[in-house]
Amino acid sequence: MHPAFLGLLTIAIGVGGCVAYYFFSNWVLDNVLFPAKGPQAGRNINRANLIRPWLFLFPALIALGLYLAYPVIETLRLSLTDRDQDGAFVGLANYMQMFGEPKFWEAMRNNMLWLIVVPAMSTMFGLLVAQLTDRIKWGNIAKSLIFMPMAISFVGAAVIWKLIYDARPEGTEQIGVLNAIYVAFSGGAPQQWLTLPIWNNFFLMVVLIWIQTGFAMVILSAALRGIPEETIEAAIVDGANPIQIFFKIKVPQIKSTIMVVWTTITLVVLKVFDIVFAMTNGQWSTQVLANYMYTQLFVANDWGVGSASAMMIMLLVTPILVWNVRNARKEMR
Secondary structure: OOHHHHHHHHHHHHHHHHHHHHHHHHHHHHHHHOOOOOOOHHHHHHHHHHHHHHHHHHHHHHHHHHHHHHHHHHHHHHOOEEHHHOOEEOOOHHHHHHHOOHHHHHHHHHHHHHHHHHHHHHHHHHHHHHHHHOOOOOHHHHHHHHHHHHHOOHHHHHHHHHHHOOOOOOOOOOOOHHHHHHHHHHOOOOOOHHHOOOHHHHHHHHHHHHHHHHHHHHHHHHHHHOOOHHHHHHHHHOOOOHHHHHHHHHHHHOHHHHHHHHHHHHHHHHOOOHHHHHHOOOOOOOOOHHHHHHHHHHHOOOHHHHHHHHHHHHHHHHHHHHHHHHHHHHHHO
């Protein structure tokens, strides 16, 4: 079957199935279970209205159960078993083994470094760009160019930056932009940037900062435009300069948006995998938790330790998710 026809058939079945489900479920609810007629018509209508929202939520709840709840429970179960013992229950042995591996602590250390650098730099650059581009005529063009990396996959971005960091033998023409500049100005030998201890982690972080700055810019630009003009005009009348207006008037008013952007990027950092896998595969002390999990699951074929590391990622992500949800509810109130 032709892929295009298969895609159209999938869409037709999916959309048709949804329409049929909502039509027939509401028909059964209103005409069979709680018919709006007879002496109990009023009570039946109220009951039907109470149940109706759950009819719309039911498919989503099923999907969440199959694709979210079940994998979490199964991963937790696997983290407590040993594949070499035919799936026998071993308690916390996999976690103890994981805590005893230097690569795990290297991954934890690097993830903490990513958490400190990437959200801060992405949010800072995004806020700076959002402020500056609103003050120039071609600001929208600049925003489009800066947002463009968001349309590139992490693997695609990793390949682009791997070419930028590329190093050819000394004496040959350098195709890597960074080495071309370095050799031209310093006259030294080209560097293998991704193998340099400690610094290579920062070279990897640049890729994610490059991508996430566009996201931060769009959200923060909208927040800046929502600031009441009266507060800025009052500050100008009081003699405040542009820097004072920015840091003492604008930033405090968009503090909640800044925190949302910060925490959203933090979640991305905790799950970062593609960039590290495509550029170094965790070599040269660049291991991160997601790549460590992949290595344990699909290279070492150790589902116990791999699942334990997946649970560690979930434990790190969950508090931030809870905090975001609580803040969202507070703003809605």
